[in-house]
Amino acid sequence: MKTEKMMRSLLGILIPVLSAFLLGAVLILAIGEDPITTYRIMIEKSLFDPEGILKTLHLASPLILTGLAIAITFKANIFNMGVEGGAVLGGFFTGVAGFSLTGLSPIVHVTICLIVGMVTGMIYALVPAILKAYFKVDEMVVTLMLNYAVVVLVKYLSQGVFRDPASGYVATYAISDTAMFNKMFGSNLTMFFFISITVFVILYVVFKKTKLGYEITAIGKNPEFAEAMGMKVSTNIIRIMLISGALSGLAGAGYLMSEKYRFTLDFSGNPGLGWDGMLIALLGSHNPVGVLIASVFYAALKTGSEYIGIYTNVPKDIVAIIQGILILFLSAKFIFERLKIAGKIKSEAVKEGGKA
Amino acid sequence: MNLLGNILYDTIYHSTPIILAVLGGLFAYKANVLNIGLEGMIVMGAFSSSLSILLFGNFYLGMIIAVACTLIVGLIFSLFSITLKSNFIITGFGLNILVAAIGTFTLKFMKLSNINLSQIINVNDMKVAIPVVDGIPILSSILSNHTIITYVAFLLIAVVYVVLYKTRFGIHLRVVGENEEAAKSVGLKSDMLKYSSILIGAVLCALAGINLSAERMALYTDNMVAGRGFIAIAAIYCGKAHPVKSSIYAILFGLARSLAINLGLYAGPISGLFDMIPYIMIVLVLLFVSSMESKKTRLRGFRNA
Amino acid sequence: MYKIETVNLVKKFGEFTANDNISIGIRKGEITAIVGENGAGKTTLMNMLYGLLQPTSGKILIDDKEVQLKSPVDAIANGIGMVHQHFKLVPSLTVYENIMLGTEITKDVSFGGKKLKSLFVDNAKEKEEVRKIIDYYKFDLNPEDKVENISIGAKQRIEILKMLYRNVDILIFDEPTAVLTPQEVDELLESFRELKKQGKTIILITHKLREVMEVSDSVIVIKQGKIIGAKETKDTNAYEIATMMVGRQVVENVNLNRNASGKAKVIYELRNIGTESQPGKKCLQNISLKIHEGEILGIAGVEGNGQSELVKVITGLMESTEGQIFLDGHEVTNLWPKEIRKSGIGIIPEDRYAQGLCVDMTLDDNFIAGHHDNTEYSNRGFLKFKEIEKISTSLIDKYDIRISERTANVSSLSGGNAQKIIIAREFESNPSLLIASQPTRGVDIGSIEFIHSKILELRQRNKGILLISSELSEIMNLSDRIAVMYKGHIIGVVDANKTTATELGLLMAGITRNVADVLEDKDEN
């Protein structure tokens, strides 16, 4: 039963991935490049090269957090799109704390910075949370709008009071050395990865083993029932959003302290840590393990695409196209069930399902 | 033009693509499909129209090609989300990424930084003066001299209303969204209805894209759609997908944006913060509307829609 | 010759056989009742006849011809219509729009002498058409009302008309009376007779044997997926059917030592409670009630007279705008459900799928809901899965909940069994006050017996019970005192020992005691 189920979900991922890469290969061939070399570099450099895999894990660190931040709200049926804003705002104020405080020991400074990031994210998440919990304002619209507002705000702040005047572009001051996560094993990996993994473990336990996880599920599936059973939905919405906000702020903080070191306007990248997190949460079906796997996969794509630019002539945009196709194909989880070949597996699985 | 006139004219200008996307998106919303892909559809409309006008030198041919290309995006979205029963939010995001990447890639491939159509299209020729209004002082500066698609967009508000509430198709579509079981039990082809709702959305998003790029600016640049599809989704939500109400939110957004831009001129250094106005305003309006509504009921708690 | 016939019909869900070799025949122009315990497989059988489920094996014949029913559309095309418990209606549309759905009449336009169909719906013509059919079947409906604003009985009539408009001649009703007021039930049974006169064939699923005896021509009994008996109604009686169904004698539980003296300690009190459905629109006014230890206070009333709102207010799902509520002398006005439950109040909600259960969660998850804070189930925020499993297994056994596997979601349970989950959860928490709203709706007679005995047992232990039911016999059998609600008021409180169905009926119709006294002599039965 277990193995059948795993086979099914494995196939469900493998088939879309392979088809997307196949389509991508056609595209690469069309522009006169070699798809095999391209993919080899992409995979080898992101997963099978020690430095590459560490870089992949490093890039996965903030994605795990933003993915979890969204998963926890989606699970409660709160359509929270504000993780991007939380990460940006968290990153920004972490940056401020990182350069403005001096003379602290690294442990103290790092801790303060992480707390600043989390608290910023929580305050930010509190706005849509209160609006939803007490005024029933649609959280999707609010979080979407606030994301845009945050972009304007941090732009204003980072070219105003917090700007590093010595810098030719818009940037806040670089954080002091005491606030930086140090690179480990001569790679990009830092403490931040282990923080993310710890958070993952905590959330895994919360989702699977705790009362809170139970309440989140109940609220997500039937809020009226949850309320009637005494779960105080509005309080829980706020609680869940605060956790989500803390995670998103932490993602921004860690990313700043381990990768960017100062706040710039392209801090979160394109499409942004929060948006990536949203896809990751969806691809991982709002489940912590799924989020973890999806984050690493996503980060591997990112790492791989950087190397493609250096070792091949395939333009970066092709990677973006493949990524788009991939996401498209992954969205249709049932795609393989419709293929005749898979018919057998399906009927087997149904039989098994009834037995257990 | 005076400031007030400018603000009002720009309101209409900024509202147009959002109204079109709103009207297009609400069909799918009514059929219970959240079309996150609106953004990608507008991008496709803008990009494919501009590119084909550049290649073939004809605006109308460009329009036709743009509608066709956007319909393809709509078809892919429908195929995945309806026939293959995908998670349509992921599908929508995937399409947004894909369409944007195709646009960027094509420009790069053609070694263009943007698509400039000013040799082919004279933006001033695209504006239509309305004879009757044209004589009246203030009104003419606001209502006249817009492009055809702008007028079409505003007319469509009424048309969409009639289609949704007075025709067989509209009734069936709403039924599919409200109670798919009920629809199926009387033999309505719910998949077909969902397909058509998405495809209508695609056509209107194509118009939004054309309006944004070729028609109003004779120009296409990467990222020019700049989140308008998401703003449209917000407006659809705010107006609960009622064509008139949601369009009002779109216009509100246009007004806020127009205010931010026009007043920013006089705001000095803090004009940078003015760009927040549209977003904050939508939140405040929603807060107001929701708290008025929640005052009406003594019921507590939340319900799944 | 049968109108509709099944031959060795089997339906399996995985390994579980819900229908086991069912062969039945339904005669044309008759009313056939199908009865059986919760989870016996009645709905499953009907769903196959209506094309909602596909048989695992076996045949369905209509007028002796085998038919393949792949969907409800096929069924309707073959003249079979079904009225579901969960209505398939569109709330935002009007009555006539719902009836005409899918067969809309469009405005025709003349074009060069030819008639062309336009896209626009001809509302006037549709209304007229619907009015005609309403008049023909003598139904009480206004075509222009919005469905979201009408009563459950009216909704059911729409469903029936929807089928009749589509010219079906077999009508299946799955527990149509469960949510109807007694008056509506009578109207429905009257409609059945009318339809029968028109030559329609009717299949009726119900747990209420009175209805079986009253309207049916024949009755079929199902038990654990098998047919265990088929009789002409005139050759049998309710007692025999009940025994066949349950496999033992069923007794009607009655509160034997009623006490309406009001001398025991008051444990729960409502003082002048009122609230509004919309600003300025009162739906509850001046509700004052006392519940004493060891007392069952019944609330009777025609549905829609404020009972639902009252339950919502006292269970914390709705705010009261005036008045106070006391539990054991402490004020509990406008507390949230969380605090209300903590204070020792057990609740059996009216709408079980909205407030009582989460159908997408497992049985375990539903059992612990509201008690997951207890040290029994959780420790410092962590759930104790082993204990939960143990308790859940014992409850399934104790309350005889029929489920194919313990870890399945509640959505796979039949309605009656789903209700038993709530019963189990609420009784096991040992409340000092139980609010039971429609506790036996949709539940089979064996289970009703069980639930009633549980309620009486609670009373025996000196707890208070507020019983809200639209089933008058339930109220009359169990209560010590009965309060009657009418238009958001308590129109009267009577001693259950002394009252009669007639008196209650009059009160429910808004006619107060004085008038009732006069009429009392005339009545009987």
Next chain:
Amino acid sequence: ACGTKAPETKDMGVALITSAAGPNDNGYNASAIKGLEKVKKDLGLEYRVVESSDVPGSLAELAKAGYKLIFSLEYNFDALINGVGGGKPIAEQYPDTTFVIFNDNPNVKADGSVKHKNVISVLFDVHQSSFLAGALSVLVNENAATLFDSTKYSFTSGDEGRKLGFFGGTKSNGITVFGYGYAEGANYEAAKLGVKYSYISDYNVGFSDSAAGATKANTYYSDGVNIIYSVAGAVGDGVTSKAKEVKKLAIEVDANKDANLPGYILTSVLKNTEVPVYTISEKYKTGKMADVTGKVISYDLGSKATGITDLATIEAAVQASGKAKWEEIKKEITDVAAKIAAGTIKVTNAQAGESFDKAKLTNVMMPND
């Protein structure tokens, strides 16, 4: 060959990391790539262009892969020069590779000495070229009626029209260096003519939403502004197309874009990255890197790497009756350029950290700077 310290790989030649705008920006990046193409044609040097979203990572990887001369057009110097997260600076990790960075000179210690010998900073004196554009703007604005056919243009005249507009993508030294130079240039001519101007600026138009840029431009133009100078990437294209629509003028930046909309682009302020890319690559090929390594190379007006265009495109739009005036204006601009070169006119270089005081401008008001 992954992971292990690579044994001296073969010389892979030259690499260039583009800025976020990418290789087809028709300006800053494209011009640098043009330089590389020329290098390849003339000197036979292979090159690679990389678009990166992780500049430090790409710098290190390219160096590791064997590229010995790496240009980086993006602003991202911390990891290269100072080292981050406890890591050594990249420049120190790859001492055999020369890194060329643009628009800033972070390669100096507090005492003024050079941090890394293998880093070159390239600066453009765009404040000077912007000064010229400012001077030109005032001269053209004052004489618009003479120069241009009034049926083809609709300039606002009189005091109402004595306004100049400036759009910047962001407010940073890299952008204000253009704007302040422009304001000073305008002030110079306005003072000479004894007229007062206002300079209206918006440093928040971003680099991509050309649609929003166009509407902002519209408010400027309808407020009486006749010329808008935008230093805002693709937004500039939105502004020029609006200029054509309202029949006024725009100034573009980076590459020579005058021909994009002939007659509506007054001039383009050049920042010609082709020159340094070619020059430094040539040094590399000919083994003369020692001439430039560790240095700051500034390109002033005389270098041709910066300046304004030759004005030929706009000249075609000047009407016959205005030719004489036009020649006069061109002459004046040439004079101003000479004075700047000679140091007679001193322009504030915001990029080099020089502070700018708007109060010192006698004839230009900057209300919202």
